Structure formats: structure tokens, C-alpha cells
Amino acid sequence: MDANTEELRAAHDVLAELYAERLADALDRMPVERAVLDLFCDLTLAADLGINVGDVGCGTGRLAPYLAGKGLAPWGVDLSPEMIRVAQRDHAAFRFDVADLRELPFEDASLVGVVCWYSLIFLAPADRHAAFGELYRVIKPGGYLVTAFKAGSSQVRRAGRSANLGVEFDLYWQTPQEMERSVTDAGFTTVFWGGVPADGPDSPAQGYLLARKAVVDPPR
Template structure:
């Protein structure tokens, strides 16, 4: 494991209980996020290709009950063992495993969709192509990817200091154009993109992107 990945994992091991305390009911306060997730759920089910979805970078597992309540079968993965421990403790009805976004544990074309809720923001530019290729690999033709991200200028930022827990790690606030370009370069096609403006001068806008994995056309 490279040093930056180890730093990210160690930091989120420390942050796991704080995330569980502060983010468990976050969706209740974010109607735009619920709307995007709901659209993903409706389209994934309408694809008629099963109900299995990957919650990639699941953290403490807070999205699992929401996805399950809408008819999907979530399987969460996260880089942090402590995040997974908390997810299993707090949401024991669902499956959670430790995994790296760049090497997912799912079989090829085994999921009707993947949810990347603020998890792609940790990818350095050099890692994005491989990670997005992994997401494309595990989604069935006709399935979907949905992501939420912090919209910015794509410069690396140091985060974690505000927690006062002695941790720091890198993250990237990508522009919506960069995020969409990476997803489409991996082979997906854009279905929907949008955002919510920043609510404070030092806060980023929120970005949302929903994409589809095309069904291969039969040769003529």
C-alpha cells in the first residue's frame, strides 16, 4: 500500500465514530441528495437486471438502509477497516467488506449499479482512470453509476484538521466537467448531472452525476 493510501485509511479509521455520530441522519437534511438517489434507484430497478448494487466507499454504511428501502440490495465496501466495523455494528442487516476502490471484490458485470457518495473525491489524478475502469467493469450493461462530489478547481486539498483528531489526508474538489469526462472516458454515458450552490464562502458546491453503462449492440 502506498503512503497516501495508508494515510487515508488511518485517518478514516480515526474518524469512523465521528462520522457515525454526525452523518447518520444527514440525508434527512438534504432533499437534493435524496432526489438524486431516488432517481438512481428507480432507473436501476427499471433496468430489470437484478437488485444488487455496490456502495463504494460506504463509510459507516449510512446509505444502506435508504437503498434497501427502495428495493435494492446494497453491498458496501470501504478502504477503512474501522469504518467497516462501525457499518457492521450499526447496520448488521447488510454486507460490508474492506476493499480498495481500485480493486473491487465484485465479479465482472455483477451489479445493476454502483453508488459513489463522496468517495471519488479521494482519488489522485493518477488513480482515476483505473478506479473508474473498475466501476465500469463491475456494472452490468444497462446498469448505472451515481456519484456525489465536492465541486471545485481540482486542486489537491488537505483535509481532516477541523476534526481536531490529529489526522490529515488529501482530497480533490473536481470540476463537474472533469468528473463527467472521467466517467464518460471509462465508457459510461451521462444521464443526469446537477448541483447545489455553496452555502458559505469557504464551502464547495455539491455536484451530482448519474451515468449509464450502455448495452452492447449486436453486430449487423
């Protein structure tokens, strides 16, 4: 494991309990995020390809009950063992495993959809091709990928200090155009994109992107 990945994992091990405390009811306060997830759920179920979806970068597992309530069967994975421990503790009805986004544990074309909720913001440019290739690999033809991300200028940022827990890590607030390019370069087709403007100079805009894997793979 490279140094940046190790730093990221160690930091989120420290942050796990804080995330569980602060984000447990976050969706209740975010109607736009619920609407995007609802669109993903509706389209995924309408594809009639099954109900198994991946929650990649699941953190403390807070999305699992919501996805299950819509009729899907989520399987969460996260880089941080402590995040997974908290997810298993707080949402024992669901499956959670430690895994790297660049090497997912799912079989080829085994999922009808994947949710990446603010988990792609940690990908360095050099890792994006492999990561989006993995997402494409595990989704069934005709299935969907949805992501929420912080929209910005794409430059690396140092985060974590504000938690006052002695951790720091890199993240990237990508432009919507850059995020869409990564998705389409991997072979997906954009279905929906949107965003919410920043509410202050130190707060980024929120971006949302929903894409579909073609029923028949395009020629490579």
C-alpha cells in the same frame, strides 16, 4: 499500499465514530441528495437487471438502509477497516467488506448499479483511470453509476484538521467537467448531472452525476 492511501485509511479509521455520530441522519436534512438517490434507484430497478448494487466508499454504511428501503440490495465496501466495523455494528442486516476502489471485490458485470457518495473525491489524478475502469467493469451492461462529489478547482487539498483528532489526508474538489470526463472516458454515458451552489466562501458546491453503462460495450 502507497503512503497516501495508508494515510487516508488510517485517518478514516480515526474518524469512523465521528462520522457515525454526525452523519447518521444526514439524508433526512438533504432533500436534493434523496432526490438524486431516488432517481438512481428508480432507473436501476426499471432496468430489470437485478437488485444488487455496490456502495463503494460506504463509510459507516449510512446509505444501506435507504437503498434497501427502495428495493435494492446494497453491498458496501470501504478502504477503512474501522469504517467497516462501525457499518457492520450499526447496520448488521447488510454486507460490508474492506476493499480498495481501484481493486473492487465484485465479479465482472455483477451489479446493476454502483453508488459512490463522496468517495471519488479522494482519488489522485493518477488513480482515476484505474478506479473508473473498475466501476465500469463491475456494472452490468445497462446498469447505472451515481456519484455525489465536492465541486471545485480540482487542486489537491489537505483535510481532516477541523475534526481536531490529529489526522490529515488529501482530497480533490473536482470540477463537474472533469468528473464527467472521467465517467465518459471509462465508457459510461451521462444521464443526469446537477449541483447545489456553495453556501459560503469556505464551503464547496455539491455536484451530482448519474451515468449508464451501454447495453452493448462500445468498440475499444
